[in-house]
Amino acid sequence: MKKQTTIIWNVCLIAALFLLLFILEQTVPSGSMLFMVLKKGAIYALVAVSMNLLNGFTGLFSLGQAGFMLLGAYTYAILTIPPESRASVYQYFDGGIVQFAIPVPLALIAGGIVAAVFAFLIGLPVLRLKSDYLAIATLGFAEIIRAVFQWDKLGPLTNGSNLLRNFPTFQSVLYPFVVAGICIGLIVLLINSTYGRAFKAIRDDEIAAEAMGINLAHHKQLAFVISSFFAGISGGLLAMYQTTIQASMFKSAMTYEILLIVVIGGIGSITGSCLGSFLFIACSEWWLRFLDNSNLYIGDFHLTFMRPGFRKVVFSLIIMAIVLFYRKGLMGDREFSVEAVRKFLRKRFKKGQTAEGGASK
Amino acid sequence: MSKENVLKVENVTMQFGGVIAVDNLNLEVNKGEIISLIGPNGAGKTTAFNVITGVYAPTNGAVYYKGNKIIQNHPQGKMKKLYRGENPVTYTGHRALAPTPDKITAMGIARTFQNIRLFKSQTVFENILIAKHLRRTSNVFTATFRLNAREEARMRQEAEELLEIVGLTDVRDELATALPYGKQRHLEIARALATQPELLLLDEPAAGMNPQETLELTQFIGRIRDEFGLTIFMIEHHMDLVMEISDRIYVLDFGKSIAEGNPEEIRSNPRVIEAYLGGAQDE
Numbered sequence: 099m100k101k102q103t104t105i106i107w108n109v110c111l112i113a114a115l116f117l118l119l120f121i122l123e124q125t126v127p128s129g130s131m132l133f134m135v136l137k138k139g140a141i142y143a144l145v146a147v148s149m150n151l152l153n154g155f156t157g158l159f160s161l162g163q164a165g166f167m168l169l170g171a172y173t174y175a176i177l178t179i180p181p182e183s184r185a186s187v188y189q190y191f192d193g194g195i196v197q198f199a200i201p202v203p204l205a206l207i208a209g210g211i212v213a214a215v216f217a218f219l220i221g222l223p224v225l226r227l228k229s230d231y232l233a234i235a236t237l238g239f240a241e242i243i244r245a246v247f248q249w250d251k252l253g254p255l256t257n258g259s260n261l262l263r264n265f266p267t268f269q270s271v272l273y274p275f276v277v278a279g280i281c282i283g284l285i286v287l288l289i290n291s292t293y294g295r296a297f298k299a300i301r302d303d304e305i306a307a308e309a310m311g312i313n314l315a316h317h318k319q320l321a322f323v324i325s326s327f328f329a330g331i332s333g334g335l336l337a338m339y340q341t342t343i344q345a346s347m348f349k350s351a352m353t354y355e356i357l358l359i360v361v362i363g364g365i366g367s368i369t370g371s372c373l374g375s376f377l378f379i380a381c382s383e384w385w386l387r388f389l390d391n392s393n394l395y396i397g398d399f400h401l402t403f404m405r406p407g408f409r410k411v412v413f414s415l416i417i418m419a420i421v422l423f424y425r426k427g428l429m430g431d432r433e434f435s436v437e438a439v440r441k442f443l444r445k446r447f448k449k450g451q452t453a454e455g456g457a458s459k
Numbered sequence: 460m461s462k463e464n465v466l467k468v469e470n471v472t473m474q475f476g477g478v479i480a481v482d483n484l485n486l487e488v489n490k491g492e493i494i495s496l497i498g499p500n501g502a503g504k505t506t507a508f509n510v511i512t513g514v515y516a517p518t519n520g521a522v523y524y525k526g527n528k529i530i531q532n533h534p535q536g537k538m539k540k541l542y543r544g545e546n547p548v549t550y551t552g553h554r555a556l557a558p559t560p561d562k563i564t565a566m567g568i569a570r571t572f573q574n575i576r577l578f579k580s581q582t583v584f585e586n587i588l589i590a591k592h593l594r595r596t597s598n599v600f601t602a603t604f605r606l607n608a609r610e611e612a613r614m615r616q617e618a619e620e621l622l623e624i625v626g627l628t629d630v631r632d633e634l635a636t637a638l639p640y641g642k643q644r645h646l647e648i649a650r651a652l653a654t655q656p657e658l659l660l661l662d663e664p665a666a667g668m669n670p671q672e673t674l675e676l677t678q679f680i681g682r683i684r685d686e687f688g689l690t691i692f693m694i695e696h697h698m699d700l701v702m703e704i705s706d707r708i709y710v711l712d713f714g715k716s717i718a719e720g721n722p723e724e725i726r727s728n729p730r731v732i733e734a735y736l737g738g739a740q741d742e
Contacts (some may be wrong), residue, residue, distance in 0.1 A: 284603060291602035292592050292611065299578050299589045306576035309512065311564035311593030312656050320599060366580075431580065 107436040112279070123271055131384045135376065136271050138383070141145055141335045144278040146284055147368055148328035152181035153357075154366035154431075156288055156321040157301030158225070159233045161353050162217075165240030166326040168348035170209035170333025172247060175262040175343055176255065177205040183264040186256055195254040199448050202266050206277065206334040213330025214323045216243075219324045225315065236342065236451040237350060247345040256345070263342040274335050286368055288324065297321055301366075362420055363427050370429030377428075387414055463490040464526060465690045466511070466568075471520030472544035473714075480506040483545045484520075488658070493684060493691045495701045497725075498711035499734065501667050504694045505573055507711070508662055512570050515559040519544055523599035524566055524658070531556040535573045565593060569656035571647045573663045573694075576665065577635040583646055587618040590653035618653060625649040625679075629705050641672040645679065652687060659683075661693035665700050673697050677704050702726065710734070 119136070126132060127404070152158050177200050179187055186195035200208070224235045242388050246252065248259040256262075268274065288294055296317050299307040337343045355378070363374025368427060386409035388394070394401045432438065473481040475477040481503040488494045496504050508516045513530065518538055522530040533550035534542035564570075578586050585609060591614040606610075615675035625645050630638060635646060644664055664680070665673045679699050684691055695701045701708065702722045710718040712726060712734040718725060725731055730737045 173471050192594055282528055287605070288599070288603045291599075292588075292607075293602050293615065295581075295585060295589045296592045298581065299592075302578040302580055303576050305514075305560075306572065306578065307589075307737075308560040309564060309572070309589045310650065311560070311561045312589075313561045315559075324599075368657075397527065 113197060117220055119275060120272055121219040123458050132269050135380045135384050137274050137339050139376035139379040140274040140278040141332050141339055142379060143372040144281050145329050145447060146280050146356050146371040146375050149356050150360050150371045152321055153360060155301060156297040158228055158234040158318060161233045162236030162240045163241040163329050163353040163356050164348045166181045166213040166329035167215040168243055168335060168345060169332030170330030171337040171343050172256060173209040173212040174205045174334035174337050177208055178202060178265040187264055191253040194361040206331050209334035210327040214327040216226040217323045217326030221319045225322060240366045244345050244348055260324045261342045267338045267341050277335055281331055361427055364429035365432060366431035367429040367433055369434035370427055373428060382413055465490050467523040469521045470546045471510055471517045473496060473510055473515060474518040474544060478542060479714050484716055486709050488690055488692050490690050492706040493704050495705040495708045496694045496711060497701060497708060502711040504711055507664055508660055513558050513560040513563040519550060564654050567657040569626040569651035569654045570660040571651050575646060575647055577643060579636050582632050582636055583627055583635055584618060586635050586646060586650050587621055587653045588614060590650045591618055593654050606633055621649050621653055642666055658690045663694050665695060665697045673680050673700055
């Protein structure tokens with residue numbers, strides 16, 4: 099298929115997606131769980147893709163994503179709370195030290211930049227480590243950052259362990275989709291550029307990559323900083339979605355959720371991470387809710403094992419099943435694209451034809 | 460004929476703990492030559508390659524490329540006490556030079572590996588394209604926003620041409636690991652050529668090849684030498700290949716260089732026969 103045709107197809111698909119979202123928003127009541135899943139799904143899709151850039155495409159097993167999201171979320175919140183409501187938010191700290199607010203898009207980007215700067219500083223020592231050791235070091239960083247942000251002495255800036263609130267949020271489901279869409283688009287462009295090829299080379303064989311003239315330290319640092327930048331932006335989005343934030347939200351469990359999305363979607367697949375994100379959020383928050391109902395009857399039979407929390411058991415079983423039967427995740431390292439679907443259909447069609455041909459002989 | 464020196468290894472010693480892998484190695488490679496490094500297993504041939512390409516910093520000694528000193532070291536730290544090699548004080552006081560392998564490649568020294576190291580999840584074409592990353596002028600922003608379209612087109616063009624030269628165009632879109640063994644070797648050489656080297660280091664290019672494939676490889680190496688104006692320095696065990704193609708041969712045994720000369724001299728050198736060819740000679 100021609101390159102232009104592919105582009106037209108992709109543009110059409112994206113337009114159709116946004117049209118669908120728009121129609122949904124007009125027709126479905128706004129309290130529906132659907133919107134909650136879509137909004138959170140889009141945010142998690144972005145952070146999962148950013149993690150995939152690191153874990154799946156560059157081969158760096160890092161678990162610092164929650165820490166970078168925290169940095170992004172806090173930067174966003176601190177920079178956007180309107181000065182008039184700062185007195186009530188920072189009530190224990192005399193209104194805090196920041197007494198201005200900047201526009202939302204700028205604050206989101208600032209969140210990304212702060213996360214990127216921290217990633218750069220941490221990357222200098224930490225990226226010398228490999229595999230598990232890198233994971234432990236980045237996990238440690240995320241935990242330390244969380245503790246530091248709860249520190250009372252930093253209260254005038256971070257409000258200590260108290261909530262940050264009253265910052266601008268979004269209503270429309272389109273908002274996170276647009277922001278996450280742009281960011282994921284940028285990551286896709288990066289992965290398909292010469293730098294993306296260099297990242298994949300590092301993943302496949304570090305020694306060969308270095309012998310081919312790829313500066314390992316520089317490229318690992320680059321991937322780490324870019325990944326953290328987008329994690330920071332998604333942190334800002336998460337703050338907007340949650341309407342209030344607190345450092346204790348960004349526990350290592352959050353990183354594991356993101357890692358789970360990446361693994362379920364397929365390590366090294368962008369579309370896999372997006373798909374995985376929506377499925378994960380929908381399953382954990384929405385579709386399995388009925389299992390928490392302790393008054394469920396089939397006929398006269400009372401399902402006594404159903405009780406609040408039971409959905410988590412089922413959810414864990416589903417994840418185990420996925421990992422057992424789709425060892426490489428739902429998508430493996432393939433991507434969903436118009437081209438791939440066309441090839442798949444053609445193959446199916448041809449197979450059908452040859453089978454028929456064989457039968458008629 | 461003027462001999463322009465491309466690579467000069469000077470008093471290089473590589474000691475791991477108490478083991479000396481390369482012992483006071485001296486060798487010179489001149490422009491346009493094909494030089495072979497032979498020796499029994501464990502003689503330190505690959506270690507010598509790893510020193511030249513920056514994988515290891517030598518314990519002692521220096522390496523020159525086209526007359527410029529690129530690598531230099533002297534026993535430091537714990538090695539000061541442990542060092543058992545020669546010339547321990549020659550390089551003391553000089554600044555240690557230890558560029559990483561990518562810097563060495565950027566200078567114009569490319570290499571292949573003894574155990575093939577292709578990028579497994581990439582196609583044949585992409586494997587070569589990745590090596591083109593080295594000579595980029597774009598940065599991460601211009602590359603992401605496709606402002607380097609002309610450079611990208613040039614990279615692809617050059618990679619295609621290289622595929623044509625090494626005869627892999629027909630398997631362009633196959634996974635690198637799906638190729639037969641001999642072709643993987645060719646691809647690895649093509650990938651090294653894509654970094655636009657002047658000196659090519661081949662680590663056992665004919666390992667595991669049958670006589671027919673070895674013959675093809677011999678011709679191939681001669682051809683790329685002429686076509687790209689290369690200097691080739693290789694480690695090899697196949698004596699047919701070595702004797703036919705080499706201008707000069709260095710023989711390594713237990714880390715020490717025991718002989719140097721053209722194929723005729725090496726063939727009749729008693730020390731070499733004793734150390735290496737002894738068992739193989741029927742006469």
